Amino acid sequence: MADAADAVPALLAAATGCLVACEGMDSRIVDLVRAKGSAVPDLPRGNGWLFAEVAGEDVTDALRRLVAAGAALDTRLVDDPREAVALWRIREDGAGLAGRSLPTPAYGGWEDAAVPPEHLGAWLRDFEELLRGHGLQGIPYGHFGDGCVHCRIDFPFRPGDPASAGVFRDFMTACATRLRDYRGTLSGEHGDGRVRGELLPLMYDETSLALFREVKAVCDPDDILNPGIIADPVAITDDLRPVRPQAxxxxxxxxxxxxxxxxxxxxxxxxxxxxxxxxxxxxxxxxxxxxxxxxxxxxxxxxxxxxxxxxxxxxxxxxxxxxxxxxxxxxxxxxxxxxxxxxxxxxxxxxxxxxxxxxxAGLRRPWTAFDNTVLSKDAPEHTRMRRLTNRWLTPKMIGTWARLTHDFTVEALDRLAPGEVVDAHFDLGVMPTHLTMCRILDMPVGDVEGMFWALWDAMLINATAPGEDIHARSLAGMNFMFAETERYVREKQSSEEPGTGLVDELLAAQARGELTWREVLETTVLLYMSGGPNPAYLIGAGFKLFAVRPDLMREFGRSRRSGTPSSTSCRA
Missing domain, CATH: 1.10.1060 (Fumarate Reductase Iron-sulfur Protein; Chain B, domain 2)
Incomplete structure (x- = not known):
C-alpha cells in the first residue's frame, strides 16, 4: 500500500477539480469478502488498489491523465453503476472487515492518523516498520487522497489483565512521536477521544493545550461533559474494554x-x-x-x-x-x-x-411439552419418529392436502350470501387448514376457536423474559390443548372401529412398541393444534396483499379460471 500511496500526489495533480475520491484498499480485505462467498467485481492485478472516482465535464481526459500519472501495475475502468456500488460497499465496510481479517482480533485505537498526501508513502513505510517492531499486524486502508489512513491492529489484550495493554501504550506513543516528524495529526477524521487524549502534547504546544483547558472551564466549569478527554486527559490505558475481566x-x-x-x-x-x-x-x-x-x-x-x-x-x-x-x-x-x-x-x-x-441457570424453559416430538429429537431418535410420518407428507400427498384445503375454502365461499362480510383469516385460513389436518389425522373437528386461542396463549411463553402472568396464561392454553387432544385420542384408542388416519398409525406403532404414549400424544397435539393456525398466517398475509392490491386479486382470479398462471399471479 505504500507504493500506492507514493502515486497519490501525482493523481491529485493530474485530475485537479474532477477527482472526487481517492481511496486505498488492501487486497486482504477483499480476500475476506471473497472468502464469505460474496461476489467481488473484477479488480486489476496487485496486492492493493486505489479507487479513484472522477466526475465533471473533463472525465475522459481526466481518466487518461490518471492512468498515465499513476504508473500502476494494472488499471481498470469501472463504469457499471452496480459494480461501483459493490466496490464502494467493500470500502465502506472496511472497519469491520479489517477487524477480523487477521488470525487474532484487531482493534481500533490508532484509527485515523493523517499526514499531508505528499508524505503518505513514507509515513506508511514507517508505520509498517513500527508494527513489525512491536510484533503487531494491521491492514491499512482509507482516504489516501486526504492522507488519512485507517487501520485495525491486533494488540495482544487479555481479559482481566491490565498489564496486557503495555504493548498498546508503547506502540501508540511511538506512532505519535514518529507522526510528529511529518507534521501529521493523530485524528484526521474522527475526534481524538479518550484513547488519544494523553498523546496530544506530542502534537500541540503547551499554549494550545492551556487554551483547551480554559475553554473547557468556561463552557463546562463542573467538568460534567466528557471529563478526561482533551483537557486533563486520563491515561490511554484507562477504561480499555478488552482488558476488563470477563465472566x-x-x-x-x-x-x-x-x-x-x-x-x-x-x-x-x-x-x-x-x-x-x-x-x-x-x-x-x-x-x-x-x-x-x-x-x-x-x-x-x-x-x-x-x-x-x-x-x-x-x-x-x-x-x-x-x-x-x-x-x-x-x-x-x-x-x-x-x-x-x-x-x-x-x-x-x-x-x-x-x-x-x-x-x-435453571430459569423455567418454555415448550418442554414437546420434548418427545421430532422437533426436539436428534438422530437416531429423530429418524425413527420421522419414518412413521414420512408417507403422509410426500410431495404427492402434500398436493392432495393442498387440493383438499382449496375445496374447503371454496365451500366456505359458496356458503356466503351476497354482500356478507367474512373473517378471512379465520373462515378462509384457519378453518380450511384445520379441516384438512383433521382429515389427515382422522380426528373430529372439535372446538376450533377454543384451540386457536389456546395456541395463541401458549405461544406467549416464547417471549425472552415472560412474567408470571404470561406463564399462567400460557400454561392454561397448553393444558387445554393437551386435554382436548388426549380426550379424542383416547376415544379413538378405545374404539372398536379402526381408523384410517395418521393418529391411527401412531397408535398402531405404540402397540408394536415403536412409540411411547407420550410420543403419540405430543406429536398429535403438535399437528392437531397448530395444523390450522400456522398455515393460516401465510394465507392471511395473502389476503392482506389482495386487499392492498385489488389488481393482483383480479389477475389471480382470471388466471385461476383460465387454468393458466400469469406472471402477475405468480408474483402475488
Whole structure:
C-alpha cells in the first residue's frame, strides 16, 4: 500500500477539480469478502488498489491523465453503476472487515492518523516498520487522497489483565512521536477521544493545550461533559474494554470462529454501525428498522451482552433483565451474520444466552411439552419418529392436502350470501387448514376457536423474559390443548372401529412398541393444534396483499379460471 500511496500526489495533480475520491484498499480485505462467498467485481492485478472516482465535464481526459500519472501495475475502468456500488460497499465496510481479517482480533485505537498526501508513502513505510517492531499486524486502508489512513491492529489484550495493554501504550506513543516528524495529526477524521487524549502534547504546544483547558472551564466549569478527554486527559490505558475481566461462560455452542468463547464473539462488535443505518440494501436489522431504538439493533444487543459478560453496567450477568429486554425483539433472522462487516451473529448469541439462562441457570424453559416430538429429537431418535410420518407428507400427498384445503375454502365461499362480510383469516385460513389436518389425522373437528386461542396463549411463553402472568396464561392454553387432544385420542384408542388416519398409525406403532404414549400424544397435539393456525398466517398475509392490491386479486382470479398462471399471479 505504500507504493500506492507514493502515486497519490501525482493523481491529485493530474485530475485537479474532477477527482472526487481517492481511496486505498488492501487486497486482504477483499480476500475476506471473497472468502464469505460474496461476489467481488473484477479488480486489476496487485496486492492493493486505489479507487479513484472522477466526475465533471473533463472525465475522459481526466481518466487518461490518471492512468498515465499513476504508473500502476494494472488499471481498470469501472463504469457499471452496480459494480461501483459493490466496490464502494467493500470500502465502506472496511472497519469491520479489517477487524477480523487477521488470525487474532484487531482493534481500533490508532484509527485515523493523517499526514499531508505528499508524505503518505513514507509515513506508511514507517508505520509498517513500527508494527513489525512491536510484533503487531494491521491492514491499512482509507482516504489516501486526504492522507488519512485507517487501520485495525491486533494488540495482544487479555481479559482481566491490565498489564496486557503495555504493548498498546508503547506502540501508540511511538506512532505519535514518529507522526510528529511529518507534521501529521493523530485524528484526521474522527475526534481524538479518550484513547488519544494523553498523546496530544506530542502534537500541540503547551499554549494550545492551556487554551483547551480554559475553554473547557468556561463552557463546562463542573467538568460534567466528557471529563478526561482533551483537557486533563486520563491515561490511554484507562477504561480499555478488552482488558476488563470477563465472566467465564462454558458455551453450549461451538462458536468455532471465536474458539468457543462467547465473550470474544460478542466483542466482535466494534461499533461500526451498519445495523443502525436508516436505510439498508440487506436484511440487518429488521427490529431496529421497526422501532428505531438502538437497543433493538445488532450493535445495541452486542453492547448489552458485552456489559453483561464484563460486569460493567450490568451486574446480573446473562440473567440480568436488561439482557432479556435487549434480545426480546431479535427475530434470529441471521441477517447480521451476512450483513455485519464485523461478523456478528446475534441469532447464534441469542441461542447461547437462552441456553445459559434456562439450562445452566435453571430459569423455567418454555415448550418442554414437546420434548418427545421430532422437533426436539436428534438422530437416531429423530429418524425413527420421522419414518412413521414420512408417507403422509410426500410431495404427492402434500398436493392432495393442498387440493383438499382449496375445496374447503371454496365451500366456505359458496356458503356466503351476497354482500356478507367474512373473517378471512379465520373462515378462509384457519378453518380450511384445520379441516384438512383433521382429515389427515382422522380426528373430529372439535372446538376450533377454543384451540386457536389456546395456541395463541401458549405461544406467549416464547417471549425472552415472560412474567408470571404470561406463564399462567400460557400454561392454561397448553393444558387445554393437551386435554382436548388426549380426550379424542383416547376415544379413538378405545374404539372398536379402526381408523384410517395418521393418529391411527401412531397408535398402531405404540402397540408394536415403536412409540411411547407420550410420543403419540405430543406429536398429535403438535399437528392437531397448530395444523390450522400456522398455515393460516401465510394465507392471511395473502389476503392482506389482495386487499392492498385489488389488481393482483383480479389477475389471480382470471388466471385461476383460465387454468393458466400469469406472471402477475405468480408474483402475488
Amino acid at each position: 467465564p461462560v462454558r458455551s453450549g455452542l461451538r462458536l468455532v470462529h471465536d474458539a468457543g468463547d462467547l465473550g470474544a464473539a460478542v466483542h466482535r462488535c466494534t461499533g461500526v454501525g451498519k445495523c443502525v443505518a436508516p436505510k439498508t440494501t440487506g436484511v440487518m436489522c429488521p427490529s431496529y428498522l421497526a422501532t428505531g431504538d438502538e437497543r433493538d439493533s445488532t450493535r445495541g444487543r452486542a453492547r448489552v451482552l458485552q456489559e453483561a459478560l464484563d460486569g460493567g453496567l450490568l451486574q446480573g450477568g446473562l440473567q440480568d433483565p436488561a439482557v432479556a429486554d435487549a434480545l426480546d425483539l431479535c427475530l434470529a433472522c441471521k441477517g447480521c451474520s451476512s450483513d455485519c462487516p464485523s461478523g456478528v451473529d446475534m441469532a447464534t448469541y441469542k441461542s447461547e444466552v437462552l441456553h445459559q439462562r434456562h439450562d445452566v
